[in-house]
Amino acid sequence: xxxxxxxxxxxxxxxxxxxxxxxxxxxxxxxxxxxxxxxxxxxxxxxxxxxxxxxxxxxxxxxxxxxxxxxxxxxxxxxxxxxxxxxxxxxxxxxxxxxxxxxxxxxxxxxxxxxxxxxxxxxxxxxxxxxxxxxxxxxxxxxxxxxxxxxxxxxxxxxxxxxxxxxxxxxxxxxxxxxxxxxxxxxxxxxxxxxxxxxxxxxxxxxxxxxxxxxxxxxxxxxxxxxxxxxxxxxxxxxxxxxxxxxxxxxxxxxxxxxxxxxxxxxxxxxxxxxxxxxxxxxxxxxxxxxxx
Numbered sequence: 254x255x256x257x258x259x260x261x262x263x264x265x266x267x268x269x270x271x272x273x274x275x276x277x278x279x280x281x282x283x284x285x286x287x288x289x290x291x292x293x294x295x296x297x298x299x300x301x302x303x304x305x306x307x308x309x310x311x312x313x314x315x316x317x318x319x320x321x322x323x324x325x326x327x328x329x330x331x332x333x334x335x336x337x338x339x340x341x342x343x344x345x346x347x348x349x350x351x352x353x354x355x356x357x358x359x360x361x362x363x364x365x366x367x368x369x370x371x372x373x374x375x376x377x378x379x380x381x382x383x384x385x386x387x388x389x390x391x392x393x394x395x396x397x398x399x400x401x402x403x404x405x406x407x408x409x410x411x412x413x414x415x416x417x418x419x420x421x422x423x424x425x426x427x428x429x430x431x432x433x434x435x436x437x438x439x440x441x442x443x444x445x446x447x448x449x450x451x452x453x454x455x456x457x458x459x460x461x462x463x464x465x466x467x468x469x470x471x472x473x474x475x476x477x478x479x480x481x482x483x484x485x486x487x488x489x490x491x492x493x494x495x496x497x498x499x500x501x502x503x504x505x506x507x508x509x510x511x512x513x514x515x516x517x518x519x520x521x522x523x524x525x526x527x528x529x530x531x532x533x534x535x536x537x538x539x540x541x542x543x544x545x546x
Contacts, residue, residue, distance in 0.1 A: 275402035281375035297336035302443030340367030414512035448517035455532035456524035
């Protein structure tokens with residue numbers, strides 16, 4: 254078993270622990286009514302997108318998500334939350350340094366022995382969700398679960414669905430598909446973005462992601478008999494039929510959307526195996542992007 258397989262299979266336990274610990278981190282995480290930005294890079298940025306949409310949708314306050322390098326320096330926020338598995342990502346550390354003394358910051362990380370421990374005002378370490386694989390799985394979903402629980406939106410059903418996602422077979426004939434599209438709405442757009450990234454990283458697949466209502470505005474033109482379109486959450490009316498009419502494979506999201514992401518992680522590993530690739534060591538990638546000054 255690869256490291257990434259072992260790590261993605263541990264997610265139900267990681268989620269349960271993170272949700273149970275959410276109350277002890279209340280002071281470090283955004284309070285209701287605060288204006289908040291959540292930042293990250295790569296996978297962490299996509300988790301930030303989902304967390305921001307969840308928080309604002311729950312009426313907790315205006316919440317934006319940014320790639321750390323694209324944070325708008327002219328905007329005022331009550332708090333900035335940074336997601337960083339490694340705690341060493343240059344763009345995140347640079348932003349936290351800029352914000353120190355002006356905006357309260359919180360870093361959610363997996364490694365307590367990295368520079369982010371000195372860079373943020375508040376720290377949350379999810380050490381048991383750290384990973385050996387370059388490809389992120391459990392840290393990302395565990396950090397999102399923590400934020401989901403903090404806003405009162407995590408349920409035991411999500412954990413049960415994750416166990417279902419890990420136990421059952423993948424949909425038939427997916428591994429042979431040549432192109433994958435993931436769709437979301439609201440908070441699941443970030444999950445769709447992350448699913449496509451997993452396919453690209455682990456299996457070198459042609460993979461894309463869009464807000465579901467945008468799919469008709471161009472992307473559906475590449476859909477056909479060798480493609481798969483996977484919906485995270487409730488699909489727009491009529492879209493499934495339109496995809497099937499192209500000859501493409503339609504997959505409806507039947508589980509909690511975060512559990513659907515677990516299924517997509519499994520698919521990425523399965524496609525990598527079918528192509529003779531090592532998903533623990535994707536080409537051109539490292540665990541963290543550290544830029545030379």
